[in-house]
Amino acid sequence: MINRDYCVTMARYNSWQNKQLTGFLEALDPAELTRDRGAFFGSILATISHLYWGDHMWMSRFDGGSKPTQSASESTTLFPTLAVWSAERFRMDGRIRIWAENLRSVDLAGDLIWFSGISGREMSKPMAMAVTHFFNHQTHHRGQVHAMLTAAGSKAPVSDLAFMPDSF
Structure with a gap:
């Protein structure tokens, strides 16, 4: 389904998008x-807070x-200001890139098992599907922020993966 190169590319894309x-x-x-x-999630800050969570x-x-110390229901109120979010976002993007760069093929095989606080039960999904969902979730919520930016009268970043700079 996916491989290390996909994860590295998507981690780079995530960093590029968040920087823009x-x-x-x-x-x-x-x-x-x-x-x-x-x-x-209502506002731009609430949406980017949930995405970070x-x-x-x-x-x-x-x-x-x-892992977060807050529950999913608190995911929209993690950051009192954009500056606090920005600093934590930078650190998280670094964590994601380091994880992706250190992946091995075997890390994407098999199932990921975790307890979901949202559903209140143990979950099991193929690791490759969970990783794909992870990157898709980022893109989905950044799309919402893009729409809110334009509704606020702002321009919004270029989000097409094909236009990601090679040096990023």
Whole structure:
């Protein structure tokens, strides 16, 4: 289904997208970040907070490292400001890239088993599917943020994978 090269590419894409996104978000009036825009999580800050929480949770399952101390229901309120989110996002993107670069083929084989607090039960899915979901979840929520940025009258980052710089 997928291989290490896919994961490295998607980890690079994630970093590139978040770096671009940060610039556009910093250009917004801070009130625009918390304005309820009718999106699933309401505001831009709530959506990027949830996305970070999801990345943190999935990475804990993939690399055995730290996991969020907050529940899924608290995932939208992790960051009081964009600056705090930006610093933590930078660190998480580094964690994702290091994980992807150190993958071996065998790491993507077999099943991933974890306890899901959201569903309240043990889950088991093919590791390759879980990793694909992880990267798809990022893209999905960044798409929501893209729409909210344009609704706020801002430009939004180029998000086409084909346009990712080679040097990134």
